[in-house]
Amino acid sequence: MDSAEYEAKIASRFEAFDQDGSGSIDREDFSGAAAALLAEFGTAARSDKGQALYSGAEAFWQGMAGIADVDGDQRVSRQEFVTGAVKRLRDSPERFAEIARPFLHAAIAVADEDGGGVTPAAVERALRVLGVDRAAAERVARELDADGDGRIREADILTGFAGYYVTPEP
Template sequence: MDERRIAARFAGFDQDGNGYIDREDFYVAAKALLAEFSTTARCDKGQALFAGAEAFWQGMAGIADVDGDQRVTRGEFVTGAVKRLRDSPERFAEIARPFLRAAIAIADPDGAGVGADAAQRVLKALGVEAEVAEAAAAALDADGDGRISEDEAVQGFARYFTVPE
């Protein structure tokens, strides 16, 4: 993975732009999704999203926080997360599954499946540029049924880190 892609991936996790990834970045992402879809943190879906954010953070910290300071620096991200991504992108992506499952539930209030428009809203709420969000949302529907499943979201997450733009 080249330096530009690593920087972009790191920035995607560093939601508050302070130069490292920590638990708060995952909570910032959760809060942005809740706000975008007018969902309260106290409802079941909101609680599931925060639990997913915590699980995602714990997974990231477990593979990348080498010094145990509860922060993942860019260097730790490169040597920890990026290495694991190269070794097993699907396994790495599994740490995101609880968060992605909860995000899908929030973006799909009627349970019919997440369409491209809702997926774009999710991506934009997480800081993805509009044109990139549009292309990514379309690509996530791997089977072309007009809906994005949990498995498609997890596989898309893995591809995001391993396939060039």
């Protein structure tokens, strides 16, 4: 990967977190993602699943702020993301899985509509709601169901998610 390609990748990761396009990553991006997922899957915010998703979103934000909000202004700027988050997440991918786990666990519970495990179609819908383009959402959902049984395991989602953000430098 050359450095232009690397920078483009990092920029796209930042934009994925900056859900509302405000130019920084902050608490609203995480709570907004939770709200969008609940709406997509017809789940009430006040339900147990809804509350778990909001708690997970808050924990995810706190974890992100803890590693990247260097100046403590409750926002992760593009600069803080590039210099702080990217490097630390790369050095410690398991740390990323740890801060994302409660949110992903709750999101899976919301997207698992029949209680039999999350399907590739549901993963695709969730990714689309979070702003991933159709082709990429389709490809990721297909790849996550590696054994083709029509259900995706939580461990595979966590690994895939962490892997996406842990980007080798050029």
